[in-house]
């Protein structure tokens with residue numbers, strides 16, 4: 500019984516959120532956090548919760564083009580330099596039917612109608628791939644005018660930790676029976 504957090508991150512903000520979510524999950528379940536290029540496409544038996552997240556680019560999931568644009572803007576090498584969550588979800592399948600899963604993104608602080616959100620696309624693809632979504636997707640917010648690598652709105656890491664703990668609580672309870 501364990502959880503797996505898979506993230507994509509250009510400048511490090513989504514990675515920090517993924518790590519905080521994992522800290523929250525770890526209060527209830529053993530958890531591993533992996534960058535998307537290292538993530539298995541066959542989710543092993545024993546993974547009772549999959550959490551997937553990445554940055555919002557051009558109102559949705561990253562593409563080859565938006566990642567290239569991020570690289571041009573970056574002041575240091577990107578964390579995720581290969582393909583993204585969009586491409587990984589074309590191949591990722593649960594080995595155990597209906598493995599519980601949840602999606603998150605990072606996006607600019609503002610109305611979602613203006614910023615867009617990658618998490619909806621992640622959630623749709625997770626469902627099509629045969630995962631069972633547990634709860635609504637979640638956005639964690641960044642400041643638009645902030646140092647690239649340190650742009651999270653205050654309080655978002657604590658919120659991410661709480662979200663991770665809330666996702667894992669019912670799974671721990673079910674597994675313990």
Ligand SMILES: Cc1cc2nc3c(=O)[nH]c(=O)nc-3n(C[C@H](O)[C@H](O)[C@H](O)COP(=O)(O)O)c2cc1C
Nearest residue numbers: 508509510511512513554556557558605606607614
């Ligand atoms: C090419 C590009 C396009 C972006 N488009 C959007 C967007 O449409 N909406 C939004 O809220 N944020 C947008 N952003 C901001 C990203 O969401 C932000 O850089 C990201 O959440 C930071 O996470 P990271 O450090 O893990 O990459 C964009 C960023 C880049 C580099």
